[in-house]
Amino acid sequence: MAQLSIVSGSVGLITLQNPPVNALSAAVRQGIVDTVEKALSDPKVKSVVIRGQNGVFCGGADIKEFGTKMTGPHLIPMIHAIEAGNKPMVAAIEGSALGGGLELALGCHYRVAHSKARLGLPEVTLGLLPAAAGSQRLPRLIGVPAALNLITTGRHVTAAEALQLGIVDQVTDHDTVDTAVKFALNVAGQSLDARRISTFPCPRPAELDALFEDAMQKVRKSARGAIAPVACVQAVRAAATLPYAEGLERERELMATLFNSGQARALQYCFFAQRAVGRWSTPSGARWDTSKPVPVPKAAVIGLGTMGRGIAVALAQTGLSVVAVETQEKQMMEAKQAVSGMLERGAKRRGVAPVSDKISYSGNIRAVADVDLVIEAVFEDMAVKEKLFQQLSAICKPGALLCTNTSALDVDHLASQTRNPELVVGMHFFAPAHVMKLLEVVYGRRSSTQAVATAMQLGKKMGKVSVAVGNCRGFVGNRMLKPYIEQAFYLLEEGATPELVDRALEEFGFSMGVFRMSDLSGLDVGWRVRKGDGLVEPGLASGPSARVRQGRRYSPLGDLLCEQGRFGQKTGRGWYQYEKPGGRVARSDPWLHSFLEGYRARHGLVARRIDHEEVLERCLYALINEGFHILEDGIAAGPEDIDVIYVFGYGWPRHRGGPMFYAGMVGLAKVLERLEHYHQAHPDVPHLQPCSLLRRLVASGSPPIHKWREVIRKLHSHL
Numbered sequence: 001m002a003q004l005s006i007v008s009g010s011v012g013l014i015t016l017q018n019p020p021v022n023a024l025s026a027a028v029r030q031g032i033v034d035t036v037e038k039a040l041s042d043p044k045v046k047s048v049v050i051r052g053q054n055g056v057f058c059g060g061a062d063i064k065e066f067g068t069k070m071t072g073p074h075l076i077p078m079i080h081a082i083e084a085g086n087k088p089m090v091a092a093i094e095g096s097a098l099g100g101g102l103e104l105a106l107g108c109h110y111r112v113a114h115s116k117a118r119l120g121l122p123e124v125t126l127g128l129l130p131a132a133a134g135s136q137r138l139p140r141l142i143g144v145p146a147a148l149n150l151i152t153t154g155r156h157v158t159a160a161e162a163l164q165l166g167i168v169d170q171v172t173d174h175d176t177v178d179t180a181v182k183f184a185l186n187v188a189g190q191s192l193d194a195r196r197i198s199t200f201p202c203p204r205p206a207e208l209d210a211l212f213e214d215a216m217q218k219v220r221k222s223a224r225g226a227i228a229p230v231a232c233v234q235a236v237r238a239a240a241t242l243p244y245a246e247g248l249e250r251e252r253e254l255m256a257t258l259f260n261s262g263q264a265r266a267l268q269y270c271f272f273a274q275r276a277v278g279r280w281s282t283p284s285g286a287r288w289d290t291s292k293p294v295p296v297p298k299a300a301v302i303g304l305g306t307m308g309r310g311i312a313v314a315l316a317q318t319g320l321s322v323v324a325v326e327t328q329e330k331q332m333m334e335a336k337q338a339v340s341g342m343l344e345r346g347a348k349r350r351g352v353a354p355v356s357d358k359i360s361y362s363g364n365i366r367a368v369a370d371v372d373l374v375i376e377a378v379f380e381d382m383a384v385k386e387k388l389f390q391q392l393s394a395i396c397k398p399g400a401l402l403c404t405n406t407s408a409l410d411v412d413h414l415a416s417q418t419r420n421p422e423l424v425v426g427m428h429f430f431a432p433a434h435v436m437k438l439l440e441v442v443y444g445r446r447s448s449t450q451a452v453a454t455a456m457q458l459g460k461k462m463g464k465v466s467v468a469v470g471n472c473r474g475f476v477g478n479r480m481l482k483p484y485i486e487q488a489f490y491l492l493e494e495g496a497t498p499e500l501v502d503r504a505l506e507e508f509g510f511s512m513g514v515f516r517m518s519d520l521s522g523l524d525v526g527w528r529v530r531k532g533d534g535l536v537e538p539g540l541a542s543g544p545s546a547r548v549r550q551g552r553r554y555s556p557l558g559d560l561l562c563e564q565g566r567f568g569q570k571t572g573r574g575w576y577q578y579e580k581p582g583g584r585v586a587r588s589d590p591w592l593h594s595f596l597e598g599y600r601a602r603h604g605l606v607a608r609r610i611d612h613e614e615v616l617e618r619c620l621y622a623l624i625n626e627g628f629h630i631l632e633d634g635i636a637a638g639p640e641d642i643d644v645i646y647v648f649g650y651g652w653p654r655h656r657g658g659p660m661f662y663a664g665m666v667g668l669a670k671v672l673e674r675l676e677h678y679h680q681a682h683p684d685v686p687h688l689q690p691c692s693l694l695r696r697l698v699a700s701g702s703p704p705i706h707k708w709r710e711v712i713r714k715l716h717s718h719l
């Protein structure tokens, strides 16, 4: 919807009305067409201002309409009619002008923006390109290199940058609409010949071919198989090399390919899934909209290892006062230096002053007595954490929330060490905690609604994508990782190499394969956990029992490497070799290959040829199968929660939507059939036995992912 009024005697003011972001739904497009027509034909109107209701110009095309039957006027002719009009049109940009919203503004003859506004063409992040002529107008307005950057990354720019780039004509700190109306009064009656961007020649930089080749290489490298960034480069190339009308036709063709692609569907699913996880609920009935968080002006972090430092920085950057506690002097000294470096770099990147004064350091745990929330990030050892929670329970003020950053340990057990178990929740950050977007908020059996709501809100304030999950070993992310890694180990036993497994996963789109990732995070981490679980049995070199633990198939490969001191990057050797301890560039290691051969010979294993398809099916379907168990157990409220965790925390390629979405794309029946096949071949691997929820979904006709919750609800109501 859109409304036209006349202000200051001769300015037609068109207001887009579709809260919250004035997305260009069919009704809004119709409203724009009607009001523009009226304004152009009304002799009283000498110029026009277009603005959005409620301080947001326009969030772009209505993403909810994608995939449905398109009705109403099309964007391109609508924007052309604005540009071709004989009265000056001024876009008054407040809040956001994104995607189709910015394309609408580029069809106007002038753009005035509030200093706090954000502008951009983020279509690429939805698997699309700016196909309402944005890919053709923007390069004509700001030049090819700048347009390529904006369109292929989808990044939002500030009003100041937009002014510098030439996207907007004026930036104001005052009322945007008032400023735009004054602007419109000033330009009324002036010639518009030089203001219609589609008529501009596109500036042709020297070395055009090299420029586009370079851009293509860059996007191919960073896109990890995503097709939209490549199409974006092709569309901008069309702007630079073809007349406008032909460029527009090329834009249309490219968009047609993208629009119906699985990648666009996956990315749009991710957009909504990211927002859906904010509407959390727990099996006890706690909900995002009925729970009240408590304010947290002051927080503490205990333990200043890698995680603790990142968490302290993230809290301080959010504006909280932070007490950072570390009892070991050497660690404290290193941490202070590291934290101040992180704060300085962060401040520089964001163009603000560092907030070092927000953090006070102490070697004494009693310093946390007056804080509102504590996050412990001490060594991942239950005995150490138990003792700490007992101490915290005695020291902290009444009502203070006690959070653990454990990545797998039992939150209920920790809560049982305190006087107020309802105040205990898990806040599982991902390293580096000041950078990674994901936060798993783990509610225990006795966690209060308020405690969950407070942790979720704090995560949001810290700029994290927070997902509420139930308490179980490894929560959602790490629990699913276990069968994935296990399959990778088995594949090595059966004939694969780390290089082959990693290549298959990286070609699928993961930023790093499982073995490169293991080298980065340290093989000793999993080793310690397996030792704690009583799985590591040194000296059991051969014989059938060497590969069976606790009644199931077990691969001791990781343990054997650790026994050799091969902990990954930090020791310069792991699944790969590195130029030095701490080196980053993984190189194939002949030692590892002959070690694998020796291992297979010792255990009577005959290497067979393993292809990429098997690597993907075994690793990914085992992980997905665990995802179904998690849904069945009620640890995650819905598939979106799992997918968001994997996309934001585990390098799952966003254009594949997350593991559960991917399962739906592949076809649940196929996933089930392949799991059955592999389980038959490996009956001693319980993780390959298809989950009953998967069977139930297939039996009920493999409903689309947004319907899975109904099946899960029915399942739970029968239990």
Ligand SMILES: CCC/C=C/C(=O)SCCNC(=O)CCNC(=O)[C@H](O)C(C)(C)COP(=O)([O-])OP(=O)([O-])OC[C@H]1O[C@@H](n2cnc3c(N)ncnc32)[C@H](O)[C@@H]1OP(=O)([O-])[O-]
Pocket (backbone or CB within 6 Å): 020, 021, 023, 059, 060, 061, 062, 063, 064, 075, 096, 098, 099, 100, 101, 122, 123, 126, 128, 129, 130, 131, 132, 272, 275, 276
């Ligand atoms: C020919 C085609 C060419 C053009 C293509 C395009 O334009 S493609 C589009 C290119 N545009 C983009 O990619 C921009 C996408 N949008 C954004 O980046 C952000 O929403 C924001 C920065 C505009 C506002 O951030 P914020 O943190 O203030 O708010 P929030 O993010 O929480 O959203 C609030 C609610 O609005 C909903 N919703 C939002 N946008 C759309 C939409 N376009 N459509 C529908 N719905 C949309 C959102 O789901 C949420 O709903 P819920 O969960 O409450 O039911």
